Amino acid sequence: MGKTLVIAEKPSVGRDLVGVLPGAYEKHEGFLESDSHVVSWAVGHLVQLAEPEEYGPQFKKWRMADLPIVPDQFKLVVRDERSKKQMTVISKLLKRDDVDDVINACDAGREGELIFAYIFEKAKAKKTVQRLWLSSMTKVAIRDAFERLRPAEELSTLEDAARSRSEADWIVGMNATRAATIRLRSSFDGAVSLGRVQTPTLALIARREEEILAFKPEPYWIVDAKFDADARRNYAGRFHAGAQPRVKTAAEAEAIVADVRGGRGVISKLEKTKRSEKPPLLYDLTSLQREANTRFGFSARRTLAAAQRCYEEHKALTYPRTSSRFLSSDMAAEIKPTAELVGHNREYTRGAEYVVGLDVLPLGRVINDAKVTDHHAIIPTRSEHKLDKMSDDDRRIYDLAARRFLAIFHPDAVFENTRLETTVAEHVFRTRGKVLLVPGWRGVYGEGMDEGDKSDDDEGSEQRLPKLEQGEDVDVREVELEAKETKPPRRYSDASLLGAMETAGKLVDDEELREQMKETGIGTPATRAAIIERLISVGYVERDGRALVASDKGLNVIRLLGEHALTSPALTGDWEKRLEDIEHGRDSRAKFMADIAAFANATVTELDAKLKDVKIERASMGPCRVCGAELKENRKGFSCWSREDPGCGFVIWKAKAGKTLTPAIARELIDTGYTAKQVTGFKGKSGRSFRAKLALRQSEEGKWRVEFDEAWAQDGGAAAAKPPEPEEAEAAATAAAGEPAAA
Ligand SMILES: [Zn+2]
Numbered sequence: 001m002g003k004t005l006v007i008a009e010k011p012s013v014g015r016d017l018v019g020v021l022p023g024a025y026e027k028h029e030g031f032l033e034s035d036s037h038v039v040s041w042a043v044g045h046l047v048q049l050a051e052p053e054e055y056g057p058q059f060k061k062w063r064m065a066d067l068p069i070v071p072d073q074f075k076l077v078v079r080d081e082r083s084k085k086q087m088t089v090i091s092k093l094l095k096r097d098d099v100d101d102v103i104n105a106c107d108a109g110r111e112g113e114l115i116f117a118y119i120f121e122k123a124k125a126k127k128t129v130q131r132l133w134l135s136s137m138t139k140v141a142i143r144d145a146f147e148r149l150r151p152a153e154e155l156s157t158l159e160d161a162a163r164s165r166s167e168a169d170w171i172v173g174m175n176a177t178r179a180a181t182i183r184l185r186s187s188f189d190g191a192v193s194l195g196r197v198q199t200p201t202l203a204l205i206a207r208r209e210e211e212i213l214a215f216k217p218e219p220y221w222i223v224d225a226k227f228d229a230d231a232r233r234n235y236a237g238r239f240h241a242g243a244q245p246r247v248k249t250a251a252e253a254e255a256i257v258a259d260v261r262g263g264r265g266v267i268s269k270l271e272k273t274k275r276s277e278k279p280p281l282l283y284d285l286t287s288l289q290r291e292a293n294t295r296f297g298f299s300a301r302r303t304l305a306a307a308q309r310c311y312e313e314h315k316a317l318t319y320p321r322t323s324s325r326f327l328s329s330d331m332a333a334e335i336k337p338t339a340e341l342v343g344h345n346r347e348y349t350r351g352a353e354y355v356v357g358l359d360v361l362p363l364g365r366v367i368n369d370a371k372v373t374d375h376h377a378i379i380p381t382r383s384e385h386k387l388d389k390m391s392d393d394d395r396r397i398y399d400l401a402a403r404r405f406l407a408i409f410h411p412d413a414v415f416e417n418t419r420l421e422t423t424v425a426e427h428v429f430r431t432r433g434k435v436l437l438v439p440g441w442r443g444v445y446g447e448g449m450d451e452g453d454k455s456d457d458d459e460g461s462e463q464r465l466p467k468l469e470q471g472e473d474v475d476v477r478e479v480e481l482e483a484k485e486t487k488p489p490r491r492y493s494d495a496s497l498l499g500a501m502e503t504a505g506k507l508v509d510d511e512e513l514r515e516q517m518k519e520t521g522i523g524t525p526a527t528r529a530a531i532i533e534r535l536i537s538v539g540y541v542e543r544d545g546r547a548l549v550a551s552d553k554g555l556n557v558i559r560l561l562g563e564h565a566l567t568s569p570a571l572t573g574d575w576e577k578r579l580e581d582i583e584h585g586r587d588s589r590a591k592f593m594a595d596i597a598a599f600a601n602a603t604v605t606e607l608d609a610k611l612k613d614v615k616i617e618r619a620s621m622g623p624c625r626v627c628g629a630e631l632k633e634n635r636k637g638f639s640c641w642s643r644e645d646p647g648c649g650f651v652i653w654k655a656k657a658g659k660t661l662t663p664a665i666a667r668e669l670i671d672t673g674y675t676a677k678q679v680t681g682f683k684g685k686s687g688r689s690f691r692a693k694l695a696l697r698q699s700e701e702g703k704w705r706v707e708f709d710e711a712w713a714q715d716g717g718a719a720a721a722k723p724p725e726p727e728e729a730e731a732a733a734t735a736a737a738g739e740p741a742a743a
Contacts, residue, residue: 002100005093006039006132009106009115012312013137014041017105020142030089038099040090042106046083047118049170050075064182067604068175070597074167076122087119094125103149105132109321109374109526110583113155114162131155135319135375137311138383158374161583168575168596172196175600176566176607183611184560189635189654192557193538194566196575197523201531202540202550203567204500204522205492206558209550215488220246221253222458225260225429225479227422229267233466234477237422237429238458245430245458246484253481256427260479265424270470273419276412279441281325281365281511282377283404285525286498288320291400293495297546298393300494300529306397307378314394316385317401321526322375323518326368331376335361338382339409342402345387351406351444361409371515373584379405403444410441418465424476433465458484491547494532501528504573519580520573536689539660542681543689551681552662560614566603621663625670626650626704638666650704652696658683661694661706669696674709 006021008014014032018025023034031040052059052069054077059066078087093099102125106112120129129152134145176194184192223239238245239256247253283291288307292298298306307320327335336356343352355361380402387395418433436442492500500506501522503514523531532548535541540554550558561567575596581587621631624640627648631640637654640647652669654660659681668675674695682690695709 001036002098003033003035003096004037004101004103005096005099005127006037006103006105007090007116007119008039008041009112010043011041013105014039016137016312017132017142020139020146030086031093038093038096040093041086042090042115042119043083043086045115045118046079046087046090047076047115047122048079049166050077052174062178062182064179064604064608067179068171068597068600069178070171070175070600074170076118078122087122090119091123091125094120094123094127099127101128101130103130103132104152105134107321108133108135108319110158110162110165110524111321111526113158114166117159117162128152136381137315138381140382157585158583160589161579164582164589164592165579167593168579169196171596171600172566172603176603179604179607180557180560180611183607184614187614187635188553188556193540194557194561195534196566197527197531197572198534198538199561199566200505200522200569200572201497201501202535202554203558203561204497204505204569205535205541205548206550206555208489208492209555212488212491217485217487219250219483219485220248221250221481221483223247223253223256223260223479223481224460225422225424226477227265227429227474228477229466229468229472229474233468235420235431235433235463235465235468236460237420237431238460240428240430245460247481250481250483257479257481259425260427260476263424263476265422265429265474265476267420267468267470267472267474268423268428269419269421270468271419273417274414274437275417276414277440277442278365278412279407279410280404281515282327282379282408283401284323284325284377285320286323286502286528287325288378288397288400289529290495290498292397293493293498293546295400296396298396298494299532299543300498301533302393303397304529306391306393307401309394310390310398310401314386314390314398315381315383316390316398318377318379318381319375320378322378323525324372324375325377325515326371327366327376327379328369328372329367332361332363332367334382335366335409338380339406341382341384342380342406344384347399348402348406351403351410355406355409358409366408407441407444410444411438413440413442414438420465420468422474430460431465432460432462434462435464491544491549493546493548497532497548498528501531501569505569520577522569522572522576524576539658542659544680544691549680551660553660560611562610564603564606564610565599621667621670624648624650631670633663633666638663638670652704652706656682656694656706658689665694669694669706 006014006017008017018032018039021034021037021039023036025032025034025039031038033039054075055069055071059069078084094102102120104113104116106116130149131152131154132145133148133150134141173193173195176199177191180192180194181188222245224236225239226234226236228234239247241247247256281287285304285307289298289300289303292303293300304320307317310317311320339352339355343349343356378401380398385398385402387398390398414437416435416437418431418435420431420433422429422431490496503517504521506517522528532541535554536543540551540557542549542551558567565571578587578592582589582592621633621638623629624631624647627640627650629640629645629647630642631638631650632642634641637651639651641651652661652666659679661679665675665679675693678691678693680689680691682692684690693709694706696704697707698704
């Protein structure tokens, strides 16, 4: 009898599979072998779509006349040298005569399907394939999955969707990027990267930045008072005209203060209402990433990495790249045993005991077969969870998922809301109180009411109120006004951007409504973190603490594209829906690809016309500080060089430690010699972003250079990300300063 070849997505998973399969395994270069099985692995994507030049040498040059490039048959190439080695191993194994059949054990999703399909195609393999479909990496789950292998044909539509996604990204990205880069060569340094998913995402961020830039703050005032019902019962209130807390002029606010000061008021209204709050749904990846960003400031990528380790290494959480927030009905019997195992760790014991002790589990918001396709929600696995083996990040992500899993079987939390109005000299002050009556599911978090519901709406914060009566008289102990300004809309964080991507840019707060919009978002849960990082790596977006800020280049790209369909979240959402439909056999791959090709064709024509005569306004920077000639912005820097005059050699290079310095920064450096504030968006060698002040300094040979101007340790609170070691920053600075000169 021949052997079965198993191909996993990465080496660690290969080893886990071997741990479950029977027999003794011998180690070889790149694979493991027993009497019955050969187990090998990819290292992520080993094979990818070839670049245009593989289709013809003419495509090496970027020329408008050659666009659009739409291959009839896509070619595959091995990714790089490292991949080549492993690909050779797998190809040989696939061709071995004693290998009868193959098991695709790559990650159970669209990307895993693609990784295997490309390897199989590139190796020109012909053997029968079965699919190992894993949602949990525990031994029991793996053994179970080996007993329930699926014929590859069952997943052919998933492969169709995977190939369509990959080819559509190639066609749209390749053609739009080439067209824009060709037309904008004189304006931008380097390629103008555009893409099916990255460009609408950039548009969300850039359009928000435009709103912020255009925002004109307006002054307003609020008036706060403190009231005493008696010596012990005090509370605060905020002046409201109707529902409006904002007072338009200082004079008005001062008049209110004068009327009220030292006066006596009456509690003119006191309303109590009870409100119950359902436990939140289980996590899918996007909601987990959003929560971890809000709570801990984790980037989407950091959360995904931690969740992936909890799945693969610790075997403590189920498959993270899921878009489902429900479990399937056949999992109902697993719930109590899983909760019991979670409860073995002390911090979860109480919550777990409650769940295990329930006669009937409330499953209405947990089980929904229609909403579980490839994978269910992220929950703890049915195994022991060794928390002390987890890193701090992994521990926190596990904690979120474990508590959420226990919380959903708990009853609603019940609050008592109090709305109070105090009238003083005809001025009305409002007060809001909130008391948690029944902790319910919130008890699992042991925090009562938290949430620090800090809204910007000037409504006034929620207070713990003493016992008060309607009609009661109160003294005004204190009254004061505060001058404020209207604030621009907030920049996106990872959390709010993920939310906007999920709903294709529409504002939807309601959790259940969000559920319905899922299939038409930008990108998929599995890829969103990578899209954000991609925008950062091409220099369109910078991180400033938790905020995602569009760079000048990012802003300019979206300004130039204007309302082009490529910037439209709705269009991308439609495409995403069609990929989903292809995956479920409801749409045809051929038709989708034809539409994508037509779109690429139209895009090339439009970009050609639209960008033909575009000139980006170059900033004039005033006189050179050395020779006095006019300093100008060019592609790579700011210098007194011009076509007619080579100038004195003074230059401030734009590229510095992964960031492009803007004219405003250069101007400040030229005027004052340093930046008053920290400049954001630098990248250390480790890839971490940091912010730092800059200074313009002269070397002994008289050369001017931009350097970092601060000791890293100081001002510790400011930077969310730790700055790199001083030597590293120095090295990065030197490299950045040297790079453009050499180019
Ligand atoms: Zn000069």
